[in-house]
Amino acid sequence: MEHQQGGLGPGHTLPGCYRHPGRETGISCTRCDRPICPDCMIDAAVGYQCPECVRGASGAAGRAVRPRTLAGGTVVQDTRLVTKILLGLNVAVFVVGLALGRQFINDFQLIGLALSGQVETGGLEVVGVADGEWYRLLSSAFLHSEFWHIGVNMMALWFLGPPLEAALGRLRFVALYLLSALGGSVVSYVLVVQNQPSLGASGAIFGLFGATAVLMRRLNYDLRPIFVLLAINLVIGFIPGLRVAWQAHLGGLIIGAVFAFALIHAPRKGRALVQWGTCGVLLGALVLAAVIRTSALLG
Structure with missing residues (x-):
């Protein structure tokens, strides 16, 4: 027009x-x-x-x-439902981790390739994504070992989730969250040393940050508040001693922003094809990066 x-x-x-x-x-x-x-x-x-x-x-x-929503999803009355479910899953997994102890965390956190077990008993075994435990790329995104860690991430989810859920629709919002989480894990897998573990929903949260910036730009809102908040969180990732995986932040941010751009700016004609096609391309790129990293670790 x-x-x-x-x-x-x-x-x-x-x-x-x-x-x-x-x-x-x-x-x-x-x-x-x-x-x-x-x-x-x-x-x-x-x-x-x-x-x-x-x-x-x-x-x-x-x-x-x-x-329909801005991205073509179905308009629903409760625009916080998926956000509440994701928040509940993270909290539930955290409680299970508290109940079962450190071994539960060790079994599902992200780790490239490492030895696990007791040296004195000879029970050492090879573990990690490179050893075939690919589920760690996603399971680690629902793990938290500290109260402050899950508290910060869940507050961000509650703040960022509902507006995106309303704008994108439930199915697209779920895809954005999971793809961003996977993006953060894959970038960590590629860039972090092979035996250094990591966990947390930060990749997914930074994906929501990126998507929020894209949405606000589309609606001509003032981007300065979200940029300031994003910059603060990115800088925190580089502060020595905090043990924050900035690689996961970067991966989630990029994947979330790219996918959100496709969701929000896709033309009306063939919109679903563009949106889910972009999702498939991003997923394929992440899988390829993980495969290449695995080959390098085992080679």
């Missing part, structure tokens, strides 16, 4: 409201992309819609056409 330029002179670059061309605005309708001024903004589940789209949605309701 062609956007009208603002009517305040050549020095202004923001488009004019489609109903009031003389009013510049940086906000657009989340359904049709028309620029809309404050008088024409109507609150929606995500962002704002123009009066025409709201009327069209009301008319379509009579024809049993279900409204």
Whole structure:
């Protein structure tokens, strides 16, 4: 759709409201992309819609056409359900770890290749992703060994999750979370020394950070708050003594941002193909990177 330029002179670059061309605005309708001024903004589940789209949605309701989120997912009433389930899974696994002890953590945390067992009893065994334990790439993303660690990650999940769940839809949000978690683990597997363990949901959380930045940019929101928060968390990863896996942060951030861009900016025609095709490409790239790393460790 062609956007009208603002009517305040050549020095202004923001488009004019489609109903009031003389009013510049940086906000657009989340359904049709028309620029809309404050008088024409109507609150929606995500962002704002123009009066025409709201009327069209009301008319379509009579024809049993279900409204869609910004990314094409189904609009639901509870936009925190998946976030609550993911939070509950992380807390449940943490409680199990407290109950079963360190061995439970050792069995499921991320480790490339290492010896495990008791030297004095001769019970040493080779463990790690390179030894075929590929499940560690995902299971480690639900493990936490410290109260502060799970507390920080779950607060971030509760803060970032619901807006993304509302904008993307439940299925796409789950895919974003798991793909970001896997991205963080694979980058850690590739860059961290082979016998250094790591765990935590940080890769997934940084994927949500990246996705939030993409979503806010799409809705023309001020990005400075999310960039400041993201920068603080990235810097923390490089502070000596905290033992924070910055590699997982970086991997999750990149994968989350790329996948979110495909989810949010995919064209309406063939949208699902672009979105899930991108998911498949990213997953394939991560698998390939893990395979190459495994070959290097065993070679």
